[in-house]
Amino acid sequence: MNRLLLILPMILVLVCSSAQARDFSDTSADAKNEISAGSPFSQSKLIPDISLTLDFSCLYRNVSDKKYDTLKSPEFTLASTDEAAHGHDIEEMNANRGFNLNYAEITFYSVVDPYFDLFAVCHIGTDHAELEEGYFTTRGLPLGLQLKAGKFLSSFGRINEQHAHNWDFSDNSLVYKFFFGEEGLNEIGVRLTCVVPLDFYLMFGAEILQGENEMSFGNKGFRSINGAVDRSGSQGPDLYTGYMKTSFDIGDLIVFTGISGAAGKTQNNHGLDYVAGTTTGNAVSADSYIVAGDITLRYSIDSIRYVSLQTEYLYRRQDGTLYNRDVLNNVTISDLRKKQSGLYAQFVAKLSKRWRLGCRYDLLQKNEVKHNGMNAREPENLPRYAGMLEYNPTEFSRIRLQYNHDLSKYEYETGTPGRKLNQEVIFQYNLAIGAHGAHAF
Template sequence: MQKTFISLPLFYALLFADAATILPVEKRTFEQSKFIPDISLILDASYVTRNKTDDEIAHYEIPGVAHGIMGAHAHDGNSHATYNAYNGFNLNYGELVLSSSVDPYFTLDGTFHFSENGVEIEEAYFTSTALPYGLRLRGGKLLSNFGRLNSQHHHYWDFGDMPLIYQAFLGDHGINEKGVQLQWVAPTETYLMFGGEVLQGENEMMFGTASIADPTATDPDAAPLAESADAPALFVAYAKTAVDIGETTVMPGISYARGTSRLDHFEDETPHAFSGMSSLYGADLTVKHYFDSYSFLTWQSEWMMRDMKGTQYAQPDANTTTSASLRKEQAGYYTQLVYAYNMNWRAGVRYDNIYQNDVTKNDVLQDMEDGFERISAMVEYHPSEFSRFRLQYNHNTALYNEDGQRQSVDTIMLQANIAIGAHAAHDF
């Protein structure tokens, strides 16, 4: 048998050469460029001035609803800061996004938030691309499709902060969980989608699974106040549709979430904890009318009601832990109007109201304040699709100080959002 010899330099050239440069076109099966993910980096920074100091803001709360929703606060031994938390300059985050097709069956997306306190995986999930019958499967860490705003990243919001109902009921990150999501798009003439999610259940404002230890117990083997819950412990379902009427699109939706609540705030300024079950109901409506390719008017509204039922634990002093049955029935909404004059200029107004705050302790309805309101206005300039500058004003009368006095907080924010690289398109 005749042998063929090649020189050593030619051998290495063949070994390390790109297959696309050697094989005939019809036999090429791999192109490196197709496997390099889309990469983008988004910087979000702001300058904030308020009529209240940072120390004052950190102690404000919405009575019976939430605390620590403005400024920085401590939780689980860590310091948490909301967006635009401090007077002066804020580096809210640097967001690194990676996105790519895996194969004919899946795509993979990752969103990483870099802040001065560290790095957080905001989202990292796979998405199916080849399931039949209008089905789509997603798994990993993801933003739930509950409601309208929850699935949107911060840089896509029309305002620099979340609506009050989101901040008070779910926190600035909303429902952002590990789990799986299954959606089905019905074979109808108009868009109709049904979805369900099974999630771990680790939202610090409403859901949780970890056991709650008694902070006054001296025996390290003492039974906890509340046993841990089996995970996954949060279940979400929703239905969404969209109808086109001429140049106007109407997008209504309904959502429901139910899960176990294990909320341990014994390390907070006012030590307390809650163990029980919680439900969250939501309805949203978005109406978008286009005047031309770049000019449009959008009206967006969401309503939420939460029902939390279980046991509240309190620590009136260092040696005592008390308990009481507790039920919270709280509801609110936001409504906003945004007008895009052209591709460069937009302006909008928003109104928030948490109008229901029914708290029942040991079967006795408590005398609680309600009617927590905030009014916001903004104008923003887009030099291009990769940059945005927003000036926003908030008048907030929803917060109370430690003496139970309603406060009036006025905030002016100048926000800059700059992006580089390839970024996937957002939902309509």
């Protein structure tokens, strides 16, 4: 199946590469003549906008790959058995020292008919492929309403909706990575948004989602080996999000701000049933709530240069039950209450047509975890600092150098967990061909 997914878009791209990407306005007589010169049944003008983005990086890290895999941000990173238990769809970006082919992304977009637009993104790693997004949006609902349905990146928060090639840094912020995983809150469901007809931008939106996100939600259910614990998982959607976003201009300054909330059921198995190679495991059943606030300020110095400041704060609360499996496969049940928060703040300056630089401060702030009312005293205030310098030969190619100074990780191999400084230098190439869709703000 995966191989098919990989080959199919490739063939399509090859077939389509000779045809020009369609814009939305061309009706020139020359273009018409061109078609009629070929097959009378040619549909080449109806080919959707197709693009291919490739992300490649070269990385240096001060710890070995093996050691890096064992480093954790306590209670933010999932148990180490988790990957074995679930298998992650999306590989971590910049995972290995040396060369990384992070992804190729094939995007298809077109108008379906007067009523719908269709959009799909195939995310292709070196050994797997998956449909990262595939959704339709409506074109003509009244009252400024728009319905989106399918698999898509939630519009929760500011950065969640953006694809990796659109980020200002080579990796996602820590808080997003730990609350939603490498590819963000990406779910199957529906979204309804409304742009209010005012003199400034005001948008309300709500989503009903399946709730499969394994970092904060999850609905697969779990069962202990002896059958004493049996959670069937949820039937149907059980994740709800809502947000309000607004924007206005003060002279040359753009202010864009929003608040978001998500509420859902968490049923997550980290090896409660037996997983090969593990001795213990756990599972969580909880009600989870995440709220977020974001603000972006962007000031245009002139037509080319700008400075921008973007920050987001996320807070997560989980109330539920923790099931722990010990070496003898006995399950102990305890009351679990988590209150966690994190933020990032980034500054980016475009200095000339080709050069940009930026810095980012990441913080996993609050980390209060209580088992049966007892505070586990997990480490709090875990920071990471990043700096980047970017050279963009054109808008279709980007070369970025980034340095990460990561103080958010702990090593557990030695008796007492200790903080381990993790330094990374990332040299990233991001190139795009085909129809180049403009980016939203």
